[in-house]
Amino acid sequence: MASKVGHLYFPMPPNIDSSQKGCIKHLCHLCFNHRTFPGTLKKNSKDRSSLSFSKAACIFIYKRFNMVIMSEIKKKKTSRDKQAEQTKQRIYETGIALFSDKGFDETSITEICRKADCSVGAFYHYFPSKDSILEETFRMADDDFNIWNTSSAQNFIGRVVVLEYMRTYAELVISSGLEFSKRFYTWKNKIFIKKGRPMQTRLTELIRDEVDLGNLKLTVSPEEGCEWLFVCARGVVFHWCLYEGDFDLKERMVETVDRALRGIEAF
Structure with missing residues (x-):
């Protein structure tokens, strides 16, 4: 079964009930009302609530819709x-x-x-080991950023999306504790450079969405931009650990990422 938005047909995720199938139109209206992308509202006799969007906008909606539905499926345990x-x-x-x-x-x-x-x-x-407990922290962090991506991104636009994402990253580090962070942020921790981690993938997708919608212009690709910003972010956390947490990590994180982002923006 599929649902039509604009001129694109989106396949419905498996194992969803009838009430969830109507979720996509609600999400379309929600995104439209928040003006997170350009779109036009059309009414006709066949469908009083149809929306017509650009291709980039349709992709934007579908990503969020699909993650929301799949997260609901996972709740049924x-x-x-x-x-x-x-x-x-x-x-x-x-x-x-x-x-x-x-x-x-x-x-x-x-x-x-x-x-x-x-x-x-x-x-x-x-x-499998004590180390896997530490790795679980990364998995949980990735899950948190999956949720952030579906619920929080629509509240921001352009470069603010990136800054708020990194503010959330700083909050996660703070909640883990200084001593725990000291153990994590070392050259021995190869999880940081593991490819395909949702935390990095989500930021790349957010950057790409904002670029496609014209809200952000970069001199590098979304993938390169994400890698550069996380290099800066990890550096801030390492600095925080060196100084025994003796400064506001969230404030310093946003300030540093803001400067790094300006360095790769196209004006």
Whole structure:
């Protein structure tokens, strides 16, 4: 089944109910009313709420619609799924707390299991190693930025989208804690350069959307722009760790990224 917007047909995601199928038109109107892209409202006898958009605008809508629907599908879980998630989350939170209190090397898997009230077998079912607990933080961060992309991006336009995205990145670092960040932001952490991570992919998509809609002009590609901005952002966090958190990370992050963004903007 497909839904028509403008002159493009979009395939509906699988396993959605009838109420969700009407979501796309609501999202179209929402985006139109927020003026996040150029579009025109048309009314006719066949469809009183039809909208006609440019191709770039249609792609913009579809990306957001598809992620919203798929996130709703993921919410439909069994009680066993929920119990498994609770166990995994308990192990994760216990491990993070012990790493912060005692240090990573001084914390054993046995101690994590004892504090989390679970078996060693349960630990290895969810986490192959202690390092994988740290990697889970990155996965959770990627999930957070997926949500940000669908719910928050429509509230901003142009370069402000990028600045607010990086402000959220700084908030995530702060919530993880200074000691935890010191462990993460080292040259040994190769997760930072892993290709295809949603955190970087989302920013690339946001930049591309704003460029396609004419709200942002760059001298480099969206991929190059994203890489450059994250190099700057990680540098700010590393600097924050060196100075024991002795400055406002969010303020410094936005200031630094703003300057970096101006360096690759076309005027």
